[in-house]
Amino acid sequence: MENLNLEGQTILLGVTGSIAAYKSADLCARLTEAGACVYPILSESACKFIQPLTLQILSKNPALVDLWYESEHNLPNHIQLADAADLLLVAPASAHCVAQFAQGLASDLLSTVHLATQAPVIIAPAMNGKMYEHKATQDNLETLQKRGYHFVNPEVGMLACGYEGVGKLASLDSILGKVQSVLT
Numbered sequence: 001m002e003n004l005n006l007e008g009q010t011i012l013l014g015v016t017g018s019i020a021a022y023k024s025a026d027l028c029a030r031l032t033e034a035g036a037c038v039y040p041i042l043s044e045s046a047c048k049f050i051q052p053l054t055l056q057i058l059s060k061n062p063a064l065v066d067l068w069y070e071s072e073h074n075l076p077n078h079i080q081l082a083d084a085a086d087l088l089l090v091a092p093a094s095a096h097c098v099a100q101f102a103q104g105l106a107s108d109l110l111s112t113v114h115l116a117t118q119a120p121v122i123i124a125p126a127m128n129g130k131m132y133e134h135k136a137t138q139d140n141l142e143t144l145q146k147r148g149y150h151f152v153n154p155e156v157g158m159l160a161c162g163y164e165g166v167g168k169l170a171s172l173d174s175i176l177g178k179v180q181s182v183l184t
């Protein structure tokens, strides 16, 4: 994706517990290179797949995981982050994260920021095909769609779990294209 200009945009990059979380490093770098101010927010599970430090270095901002960080550090709190955001992008979005968002749960930093922000939300799901096609996941996605959320649908392909099917994280170019179209 060429000519991406995100100067002046503040993007919260949510990363959740999928093997595709490693791709968030490239995504973070490309958003930052395009001029966006990126704040990575990782779920606890995401940290099993990628180090917050990687996203911190690439974004040049603190990579946040813990809802309670603000009591220990002089960093923007979750409401300030939510208010500052021009966009909340979750890539990869796990089935669990989609369920949290659909149910309006505020059980960790990412889901709490999600509830507190009025910025548009882009969801790029990534999961095993059976998880993606499960009625519960599809119902949750439909709920979010009705709420006006934006999606970058997963692709069909060979999945990390060894199955072929739908659930592969969309290409970074597709995700960046959606970011551009939502923000401009």
Ligand SMILES: Cc1cc2nc3c(=O)[nH]c(=O)nc-3n(C[C@H](O)[C@H](O)[C@H](O)COP(=O)(O)O)c2cc1C
Residues within 6 Å of the ligand: 015, 016, 017, 018, 019, 020, 043, 044, 045, 046, 093, 094, 095, 096, 097, 126, 127, 128, 131
């Ligand atoms: C090796 C491994 C890979 C996983 N990959 C995915 C995935 O691609 N998508 C998904 O929805 N869940 C995946 N999971 C399960 C999630 O990590 C789990 O549901 C977790 O609770 C998600 O939490 P989070 O949404 O807070 O990140 C995987 C689990 C393991 C152990």
